[in-house]
Amino acid sequence: MFKRFFAVLVARNYEFFRDRSALGWNLVFPILLVVGFAFIFKNDNPTLFKIGYLGDLNQHSISQYKHLEFIEYSNKSSAIDKLRQHKLDLLVSFKDNQYWVNTSSANGYIAEKLLLAETTQNHSGQFIKETIEGQEIRYLDWVVPGILAMNMMFSCLYGVGYVIVRYRKNAVLKRLSATPLKPIEFLAAQIVSRLLIVVVLTSGIFFACNFIFDFYLVGNMWWLLLLCILGAFALISLSLLIACRSESEEFTGGILNLVSWPMMMLSGVWFSLEGSPAFVQAISQIFPLTQMLIGARAVMLEGAGFIEIAPQIFILVGQSVLFLLLGSLFFRWKGQTR
Numbered sequence: 001m002f003k004r005f006f007a008v009l010v011a012r013n014y015e016f017f018r019d020r021s022a023l024g025w026n027l028v029f030p031i032l033l034v035v036g037f038a039f040i041f042k043n044d045n046p047t048l049f050k051i052g053y054l055g056d057l058n059q060h061s062i063s064q065y066k067h068l069e070f071i072e073y074s075n076k077s078s079a080i081d082k083l084r085q086h087k088l089d090l091l092v093s094f095k096d097n098q099y100w101v102n103t104s105s106a107n108g109y110i111a112e113k114l115l116l117a118e119t120t121q122n123h124s125g126q127f128i129k130e131t132i133e134g135q136e137i138r139y140l141d142w143v144v145p146g147i148l149a150m151n152m153m154f155s156c157l158y159g160v161g162y163v164i165v166r167y168r169k170n171a172v173l174k175r176l177s178a179t180p181l182k183p184i185e186f187l188a189a190q191i192v193s194r195l196l197i198v199v200v201l202t203s204g205i206f207f208a209c210n211f212i213f214d215f216y217l218v219g220n221m222w223w224l225l226l227l228c229i230l231g232a233f234a235l236i237s238l239s240l241l242i243a244c245r246s247e248s249e250e251f252t253g254g255i256l257n258l259v260s261w262p263m264m265m266l267s268g269v270w271f272s273l274e275g276s277p278a279f280v281q282a283i284s285q286i287f288p289l290t291q292m293l294i295g296a297r298a299v300m301l302e303g304a305g306f307i308e309i310a311p312q313i314f315i316l317v318g319q320s321v322l323f324l325l326l327g328s329l330f331f332r333w334k335g336q337t338r
Helices: 002-018 020-040 076-084 106-121 139-169 172-176 183-213 221-242 249-266 278-284 288-302 306-330
Strands: 049-054 068-072 090-093 098-102 128-132
Touching: 049 076, 049 106, 076 090, 076 098, 076 128, 090 106, 098 106, 139 172, 139 183, 139 221, 139 249, 139 288, 183 221, 183 306, 221 249, 221 288, 221 306, 249 278, 249 288, 288 306
Parallel strands: 049 068, 049 090, 098 128
Antiparallel strands: 090 098
């Protein structure tokens, strides 16, 4: 009995270590992940307050304060909307010597006192105060689209990619290739099947959680449903593209990790990328998960309609078509001949 066990153990180890692609991913990917986390979460200067500003920040001495994050805005109405939703603690126009504060924000109260104290100490001139009101958006309200979208991402990527690879490895696709079934037909069936499962389950989870926690929702739920469908479609199409030729489950798992983890960290699932380096924000825009979250949060928290989320809709549709066409073009029924 032990001999049989040992023989299988050795054979499986040989199989893994001889698969150079899988071995490479298992060695390199954790290192890349650690480096990425270290870079993204490097926090040598922790932020206590977020202050939006209009005009030239350098003309006021408060810019020298540590632990304050200053975010420049060119559109005053957009900045006021963020202040109303407690995404900013204070908004200052240094050009007009004017500032806005949300009366229901505790952080805004402290940030206002800092601004006024520094202004008085340096005789920078009096600021005109404007107050606004707005319901605080809980972190739960902000993060729930990210949690649901992340769950969709893993379900779409791993629930489809592994299945295709296993079909190919077990010669199921080889047998299907003898039928009149075309690659585009097979891929479309996989998409529709997973799409129905993901959309139904995600919708059920959303409504159940909304019943319990009463989310902050000012937009139309039908737009949320549309974004859910298009986002899932794009992610499933991406998974099919990744698995269109591979027959190694380990290698496919490595590629799926390479795709899913950056999306999870750079798409704004857990935290806003506002204020992060410009190149990080630019990279995040290529991910389907980012586009889905931008649209979903705009609908839920800002009441956005079709005009506002149209860019995200068109991008998701374009990515879905591109991934599906490439997947069907490079799709292979059979594994490599040995």
